[in-house]
Amino acid sequence: MTMLLAACLAGGACAQKALSFDATKGVKNTLQMYDGTVVGYTAYENLYYVTNVEDSTYQFLNVYIPDGATQRTPIFLRTYVGGYMASAAAQPQAGDASGRALQEGYVVVIPGTRGRNSSIPYPDYKTYKAYKSYKSKSTIYTGRAPKAILDLKAAIRYLRYFDKEMPGDAERIITDGTSAGGALSALMGGTGNHPLYDPYLKQMGAADARDDVFAAVCYCPITDLDHADMAYEWLYNQTNSRQQLDETHLSLSQELHDQFPNYVNSLNLHKPDGTPLTADNYLDYIKSEIIRAAQVAKNAGADIPDSIGFTFSSSAMGRFAAPINGGVKPKREGNMRPMMMGGRQVGEYITDLDMPKYLNYVVSTQALKTVPAFDSKIEGVNDASGENEEFGDMTGSSVNFTDFTARKNHSALSENTRQLVILMNPMNFIDDPQTTVAPHWYIRHGARDRDTAFPIPINLATKLQNTGKDVDFLLAWNRPHSGDYALDELFEWIKKVVK
Numbered sequence: 001m002t003m004l005l006a007a008c009l010a011g012g013a014c015a016q017k018a019l020s021f022d023a024t025k026g027v028k029n030t031l032q033m034y035d036g037t038v039v040g041y042t043a044y045e046n047l048y049y050v051t052n053v054e055d056s057t058y059q060f061l062n063v064y065i066p067d068g069a070t071q072r073t074p075i076f077l078r079t080y081v082g083g084y085m086a087s088a089a090a091q092p093q094a095g096d097a098s099g100r101a102l103q104e105g106y107v108v109v110i111p112g113t114r115g116r117n118s119s120i121p122y123p124d125y126k127t128y129k130a131y132k133s134y135k136s137k138s139t140i141y142t143g144r145a146p147k148a149i150l151d152l153k154a155a156i157r158y159l160r161y162f163d164k165e166m167p168g169d170a171e172r173i174i175t176d177g178t179s180a181g182g183a184l185s186a187l188m189g190g191t192g193n194h195p196l197y198d199p200y201l202k203q204m205g206a207a208d209a210r211d212d213v214f215a216a217v218c219y220c221p222i223t224d225l226d227h228a229d230m231a232y233e234w235l236y237n238q239t240n241s242r243q244q245l246d247e248t249h250l251s252l253s254q255e256l257h258d259q260f261p262n263y264v265n266s267l268n269l270h271k272p273d274g275t276p277l278t279a280d281n282y283l284d285y286i287k288s289e290i291i292r293a294a295q296v297a298k299n300a301g302a303d304i305p306d307s308i309g310f311t312f313s314s315s316a317m318g319r320f321a322a323p324i325n326g327g328v329k330p331k332r333e334g335n336m337r338p339m340m341m342g343g344r345q346v347g348e349y350i351t352d353l354d355m356p357k358y359l360n361y362v363v364s365t366q367a368l369k370t371v372p373a374f375d376s377k378i379e380g381v382n383d384a385s386g387e388n389e390e391f392g393d394m395t396g397s398s399v400n401f402t403d404f405t406a407r408k409n410h411s412a413l414s415e416n417t418r419q420l421v422i423l424m425n426p427m428n429f430i431d432d433p434q435t436t437v438a439p440h441w442y443i444r445h446g447a448r449d450r451d452t453a454f455p456i457p458i459n460l461a462t463k464l465q466n467t468g469k470d471v472d473f474l475l476a477w478n479r480p481h482s483g484d485y486a487l488d489e490l491f492e493w494i495k496k497v498v499k
Helices: 002-006 097-103 129-134 147-161 180-190 195-204 225-236 247-266 282-299 355-365 386-390 403-408 415-423 455-466 487-498
Strands: 027-032 038-048 060-066 074-078 107-111 119-121 139-141 169-178 215-219 310-316 344-353 440-446 470-476
Touching: 027 097, 038 097, 060 097, 074 097, 074 147, 074 487, 097 107, 097 487, 107 147, 147 169, 147 180, 147 195, 169 180, 169 487, 180 215, 195 415, 215 487, 225 247, 225 355, 225 403, 225 455, 247 403, 247 455, 282 344, 282 355, 282 455, 282 470, 440 455, 440 487, 455 470
Parallel strands: 074 107, 074 169, 169 215, 215 440, 440 470
Antiparallel strands: 027 038, 038 060, 060 107, 119 139, 310 344
């Protein structure tokens, strides 16, 4: 903890940048969309969101204000973080949600964010005493946990600080990210104003303002990292590929598998009908969510093969298929359209799913990660993962961040690492009365995305629902690890929640 808090003290290696926004300095430009539409906007770029800038490559944001925007226009904040790597401030893209948001008339903000790979040359430690303990290193890594979420919180505070000076409503910020970016979107939505982050933000020179947001869009969030390994092995332990592992890795898989029931039971989650969600009924709940996603897609015209485990009942249905296991009625997703006959939708009702068969199908589309999948660093067994780097320090180290894998290396987690793990997991804050949680959530995880196990986004969505939040969740049918898809659906949802 001490090293992180000392990293940017007065007299440290931070360039001093005043927080500022000048409405007269905007640059007019246009963005041509793929449909030929030309969107006019005013750009404000290279706006530093902290006064103590440790890494000038990343710690600023860009703002794009579409023609006609007012003080009441919602703000769409898009992060391009992937793999917990650094992400530079970018411009709106015609092919993703940033361009679409601009076309819809929303103010678009794209912050730069430090990540596990961002670095600066080692400064003169005689001048920059905060780095004295690293004097044997030639490089200082600037973006290890929790720097990414701190940068994004600072960006949100900047928008609130200058809310009256620029068009856009800082009370209606919608965050969007995919993968690690989806996890950071969940952190922005799930940790608003929590005091644990305040000492870091103060030392960075973040604005004295709130950092809660209105809505969070999370595509395939790689989150809850301290429990992701046990969820992964609980789900995939019995697949053919796992059962073919060598004895060492198979034993690790089984040990992690056996830890998940206690964890999920400790969450005290409930399904939408009020039934407790426990280890005993969890696999059936995942099955119902996959069936729901497949039925949504089938009613919109997708081909759902029975060869991957589905059972069907043929019928001529009314306008919509019956909801699946208490789920929502099917709706259009992306560009798929319902099949109609004589004014009635025709299709098949999915009645069951062979989960072992389906999970083997998922694995056949992309090989599973190693065991463990996230905290993988075990001497003589596995190399470090990107997540091991994420929890390392300024020297570029890779460290364990779960008790399980640390024990396999005959070590224990430091208190500093434990604190970082807490700060990087929104599950720790959602039901904390000190947190201002976003009221609206849009969470998507591909129904064949194996980059993290299905329980991770399901737990996030369910905990939010259980605390009274508005959550639109779907295991999007046949989607791999990806984001910013079905944009028609996403922006219909945004229009609804910002009314």
